Amino acid sequence: MVDSKQQWKAWIYLAPAIVLLLIFTVWPIINTLVMAFTEDYSSLSALGGKEFTYGIKNFQKVIEYKGFINCLKNTLLLCVLTVPISTILALVIAVCLNSIKFLQRFLQTIFFLPYVTNSIAIGMVFAAMFNIVGNTAADVQVVETVGIINNALGLFGIEPINWINAGSTYAANIAVMTVYIVWNALPFKILILLGGLQSVNKQYYDAAKIDSTPRIRVFTKITVPLLSPMLAYVVITGFIGGFKEYSSIVGIFGDKMGPAGDYGRLNTMVGYIYDSIKNHQGRASAAALILFGIIFIVTMINLSVSKKKTHY
């Protein structure tokens, strides 16, 4: 089939995309590589006429930085927590949505709402919901309000938890971030999975019904395997997105990336890149390449696992 006519024709079809990609994607990537290997590169200093040497110092600087391990840990932890939780929850919600008739469209629209809303506004709302107002880290404590979430937990007899304020624990911070990120990730996943479910032939379910299959088994043995391509897609994009986590943390904790008293505690890889990009473009580029490497490896692992696990 590969005749020369098709060859040049294909390239003509691809030409607009390739030209634009070369200019606006490939060239920046090359520039990034150059900056990453230009030691201590800073575009403003470069403008000021500073001369740079080439080498791997930027990478050393990134890796040696004590906050870097912290960024890496936060990024990994959030990925490992939020991707499975959001995927499973989205799956459950999609299956539930798919098995009701009354109000289905209405609920579907509601679950899509977070997708069309400005994340900054929602971050502010979440922060307010978890916020404890009071000097929580002092011996002499005066607490004004424990926040809506703690009020709700109080109904079940749970003592107020210091989620995001001064003196809060790392675990509590991560819990809040997990809730928020999951909340943010749900609509897209529900949309994809529900779309997948609706394209599954209904006869499989009828067949299972005829065979007296319990609901749980229908879910695990039929629904999940049939959805496995969508699930793989959702998980892989989830991981890629997870490694680029940044704005959701800004949403809750502000650009200091941590609770009062311990700024930077929740900083992530992209957070580090943003911190550096203002005046340390060399380091930022090196960090971006490291991040790309990690994402690449994880995606490869994901792909090979999903090749084994997804069906047909």
Added chain:
Amino acid sequence: MKKILTAVCLILVIVLNCFALASCGDSNSTETKDSGSAFVPDEGLTYDGSEVEITFYHTMGANLRTVLDKYVAKFNEMYPNIKIVHSQEGGYDDVRDKISTELTVGNQPNIAYCYPDHVALYNLAGSVVTLDSFINSKAEVTKADGSKEVLGFTEAQIADFIDAYYNEGKEFGDGKMYTLPLSKSTEVLYYNKTFFDANNLSVPTTWDELETLCAQILTIDPNCIPLGYDSEANWFITMAEQLKSDYTSAEAGNHFLFDNETNRNFVKRFSEWHQKGYVTTQEIYGAYTSGLFVAQTGTKSYMSIGSSAGATHQRPAATDDGSYPFEVGIATIPQADASNKKVISQGPSLCIFNNASQQEVVASWLFVKYLTSCVEFQAEFGMVSGYVPVLESVAQNPVYAEFINTANGGDNIAALSAKVCLEQKDAYYTSPAFNGSSEARDQVGALLQFCMVEYKNASDKDAMIKKAFEDAVAECEYMS
């Protein structure tokens, strides 16, 4: 998998090729220019009346833009060919980020709102115009009506600037003038005058007095936090200034000096205060300390240290009959040494960017000169913004004097705040500005906050504080 691996190899090959090309290009294009040297305008340069367009980035809200427009019109009566295009670019950080990107392609504005550390950043690229030769220039400029003015400042004009504000423009370690102050604010102590009067409390002038006072207030209202402090960073820097201990210097390679005994001691002292429930900060408390101060129910504070420009937020909401639940008093913040007061100076200055067109630079200077030295503008801008004018003579401006005269702790609280600021004009200080000075500021704020929060759980409190200082210095070194 194989597919993507091939792809990556492909990219790498392309990239390596380009890399070689790019590096060659870079090394060739290196100019023989000192790194980070400032731009100095030509001697004897003057505005020749040609048509120029000046862009000006700021953060002014709509009401301030109205004021600005009014004075741009007046400026244009003198210089009709200088067209001023100004735009609001979000907050101070947005202005900085936008300009530092624009500088890389030479697309920067002519004039911008700035903080000293922004200028230090721009200076890496050598893009900020030093103002000394303009200030001292005796060249003459012809106005539209044929009259002439001297391009530089007169002696009287320089003397009219409040010293500390004026000197802030020279804090860059090389003694050169880079910025001129536009409008300023500081920190003041807001207190609940009604409560103080009722309980016969006196306004604290020193930190020792404040400590005693806090204990006293807590006996009156056990469910309160006597003092709310807006900004840990300001607190730290001001304390270092008041105690004459080191904070930072503009000297290259020796910027971060704040890790010293005196500073560790006051950090420890304030951490203890926090633990005793004397004080909280906006970040630690989880809500605006002004909200705590004006609260009518629940937890309250009776003192609040915050920006003089935010006076209206420190006033409780008026009741239905238009009166206020309590009267607000404003005073200078407590001092280490009441006879040698020190209060921080903040608020925007103006800087001018280098440009290929010398006429644009000199025209920019004319506009900056106009804004900073025009008494009417300074007065009106101060009244609308809540910021303090930078000229001493504004106090004699009849409109502004009237404004100050009506000062009270209720409706005219902004005037009261301005009045207090004017009264303490000799107490202002500024900190050295260099690339990394904003990092130092962030770090000391975070450090004070960290210690206040961690104090409770730390087993060896001195070691904890010592480590926090060391970490903060290390972070500053890394980030600058």
Added chain:
Amino acid sequence: MAEKKTSKVMQERDMQKVSSVQKIEKIIVQTALYLFLGIIAIIVLFPFYWMLISSVKSLTEYNLPVPTLFPKQMIFRNYIDAFSTANLGTLFTNTVYVGVVSTLLSLVITVLSAFAFARLEFKGKNALFGALLATMMIPGELFTITNYSTVNDFGWMNTYTVLIVPFLVSVFYIYLLKQNFMQIPNELYLAAKVDGTSDLKYLWKVMIPLSLPTLISITILKMMGAWNSYVWPNLVANDDAHLLITNGLRGADFTVDDMVNYPVQMAAVAIVSFPLFLVFVFLRKYIMKGVSRSGIKG
């Protein structure tokens, strides 16, 4: 063979009982389903509710340490303020113009590329497609600086071009549409070849109609992008003539005496979100179809 065993298996049950147990079970399951979905819906909706009530609060009430669940006083003026601080007419026209033009061009490019990847054979096809996918893994923030200097070199600052051209190609869309195209039987293409139909005509007459839902999904996503874009337009086209809606509203003056007037900002966010919400409600069907038809497969 099975008759005997079957009867034993099936008839030992008390069928009447099974039937009523079944009914109860069904009711319980349905109730649980609605309860679960209801709770999740409330959790999902709460932040919206918060956004809406915040948008009608006064700044003072918004700043109260204990937030009120229902505003004491509804200040709808916040919406007027949000509107009036920005020149809304121009903002909407600009955004719609940029959105429509960039969507159309983007669709053309996406369709052509997806067709080449899905139907044509050429050397290095797989490697090229893999390379495209790999670019999706790079944090895009890094592109900004270089792209900024590129468009400046092109002299595109403060033009519609700079808002439209740099982001016309989306690897994600190409991927989505390619998957969709692959599901259209190759026989149709071969049949068209036999009939002497040109590629372009086949694309126009067969492929595009068959993948309409996906194309509509892409259109919507692209429009949403135009609606929500902020960082890039703010950098490259911030003059009044080219201001887009999000920039206009975000850049608008929400600060009062040094404090951000969050209620007005919330009102602005609500205004910006509303058209997107409407789009979803009315085109939900197509979005769902587009997603399910694209049949994303690993």
Added chain:
Amino acid sequence: MKVELRNLTKIFPSRNKKVGGEVIAVNDFTFTIPDGTLVGLLGPSGCGKSTTLYMISGLQKPSSGQIFFGEEDVTELSPENRGVGLVFQNYALYPHMTVKQNIMFPLQNLKGADKLTKDQMLERALEAAKLVQIDDLMDRKPSELSGGQQQRVAIARALVKMPRVLLLDEPLSNLDARLRLQTREEIRRIQKETGITTVFVTHDQEEAMSISDMIVVMKTGIVQQVGKPQDIYDDPTNLFVAKFLGTPPINVFKGNVAGGKLYIGGAAVLDVPGVSDRDVTVGIRPEGFNLDENGALVCELSNVEVMGRDISIVSKNEASLNPVIRSIINSDSKIDATAKTVKYSLKPHKVFIFDAKTEERIHF
């Protein structure tokens, strides 16, 4: 297991919501399927045959009427508790499972006393696979099987749990012609071997005729005729049934009865004693014609096809309601293929007359 349907009715709301109203898919269907028989539900698409099947399976609930398995009323019982096996038109094999997993799937759902060990399950699965002769394909995925093999897997899956009733929805429609012939014999064989009461749905009369013990012919939700295949063929109750059954299809003519004689196109072709004078529609099976020099039915000869044992004659007549008349004659008869006309006499038992208006059969 005997299956009894009593006054079974299914009403769907009309799909066109604006018009409203409803569609009666199955109307008052009463029928008893004797134990161990193979019954074909036959009719054109939309006649309600699949709906009936789904009601027996429990996947659809009847609007009214009852279903009995033996003496037990299963009307309200959900499908999982009915113990039926259902083979779907598209087989609905789980694409992610191997043949073995597919067949074992129903067994793994058994609970309580019926629960099987893994070995028992394997044994049962293998037994079912052997029955449909796919025991050598156990580890393949459905996508690696041909249509016929998939069909067998689907049947094995339905059989493995030893259902009380086996239901097949258009079991042969997705197979090619050769496989179809083979598979229908297979179905017949499996049904005979297991003795499970089996109901299958088809629109192909040949298929239904060839393997069913009994046939139910349906049209627009109403049962037209129930009976053994040959009985229905030989004795259709109305024009629809007569037209629906038989290959080649029955030849239909416009005719009338006058004075005890049947006229087609003015020619008296048959004596029909006891039938009052009226307009009728006449159906003549292709094998109902005799070549007869003296035959009253004169047709214009178009074509002669020799099909081995038989010859098929295509001719035309003004009164014919079909475009052409097709007759099957024993090849012993001689016919001049070049002649302009052909003359037929008729075999009375292959001629059915129907009322022209009601299309009901008129016996003579």
